[in-house]
Amino acid sequence: MRTIRYITADVFTSQPFTGNQLAVVFGAEGLPTETLQAITREFNYSETTFVFAPETAGTTRRVRIFTPGMEVPFAGHPTIGTAHVLVATGDVPPTAEEIAAGEMTVVLGENVGPVPVRLRLDRGVPSWAQLTTALLPEERVEVTDRTAIAHMLSLDPSDLLGGAYAPTGVSCGLPFQMIPLTSVEAVSRARLRVDAWETALGGRWAEWPMVFAMTGGNDPADLAAHVRGCDIRARVFVPSGGVPEDPATGSANAALAGYLAARTPRDGLLRWEVAQGVEMERPSRLSIEAHKTGGRIDAIRVGGASVIMAEGTMAVPAHG
Missing domain, CATH: 3.10.310.10 (Diaminopimelate Epimerase; Chain A, domain 1)
Known part of the structure; x- marks a missing residue:
């Protein structure tokens, strides 16, 4: 030994x-x-x-x-x-x-x-x-069936955003499926159905779902002090990695910064504060940022x- x-x-x-x-x-x-x-x-x-x-x-x-x-x-x-x-x-x-x-x-x-x-x-x-x-963000659209994605998360298709904010795979070194939702309440309500996940995302390039919603500053009063005032509420599920739900996922949040920056029509430094792990009673705060020059992302950073x-x-x- x-x-x-x-x-x-x-x-x-x-x-x-x-x-x-x-x-x-x-x-x-x-x-x-x-x-x-x-x-x-x-x-x-x-x-x-x-x-x-x-x-x-x-x-x-x-x-x-x-x-x-x-x-x-x-x-x-x-x-x-x-x-x-x-x-x-x-x-x-x-x-x-x-x-x-x-x-x-x-x-x-x-x-x-x-x-x-x-x-x-x-x-x-x-x-x-x-x-x-x-690595800088790479995007791939692999799944377009909103009903299947919603079913996988125990949600209704109306809980998912669409258009430019449709589900998209993004990686800054580790791929995640970005799934924007309409509300923080929908984020909290999500429950991953592993059998439905296997059908919808299992084996895909970006098979691990990250659900998130903008908070609009409407944090509940009982939210842990160190995650109050965040811009985004997020959850990440990693079933094939042996992690049913992750309390804080820097690689997914790096991908999220890239996803949001690609849809933000201005250059310069873009910043967001993300609360994750709230539903697990392991509240976490991640500071994410992207920098753009000439419409192109040239840096992604995650801090905490x-x-x-x-x-x-x-x-x-x-x-x-």
Whole structure:
């Protein structure tokens, strides 16, 4: 047996016991992929990351990301949370100049490529982080049957928007099916029917649905304080990845920023605040932005806070 070290964090939140849980694992060098997948299932969080020495010039660390069901090339809450853990624990300490400047950047080498993460520092301690996606948005329209999409979500077709805001697959490294709804109430009412999902989206390029609606500032009074005032309410379902519903999904929100920016007729910096995980009682807040020049999107960013929750060790077979 050998011992690996782990740290857990709640990501896309400043409040413990909210946001999206993440395990960050150190010391897994040489373990086969099957063992990394088994460790991920042992935590049973939406995702677990494994941190290794950098393999590519210009990167700070090599990071592999797993859901309970598979390895993924890119994901937002693991990227934000891992960067926070690396700096907060001193594994990647800021320089005196970075402390004085109040920010630093780490670059994580992921399967999608290098992903830079800018961290705000409060006297050397990270307080907020923002990733820039390695890939710009790609869109594909694969499904046009509104009735099938609505049935999959236990909704009525009238709950879905249409026209330019019809369901569309979007990816900034991991594809999601963007499904705009007419109201926050419809977002809360959605229930994924897995059998209907298998028929409507299973096996598609963008098979994981993200439902969302603009809030119009009409937050309920009992909404958690750290997600009040958001522009968008969202939910994400990842059935084939072993995650029935995800409390905070940075990769899906990156795709959402691209989807919205492509339908916003102005250049410059576009920003939205997104509340996710509300229905799961894991409220999360994600800051998303896109930059456009000459009508073209040239940057997508996703940001949020993290809270370190626990640390420990795990015994695993020495050779997997």
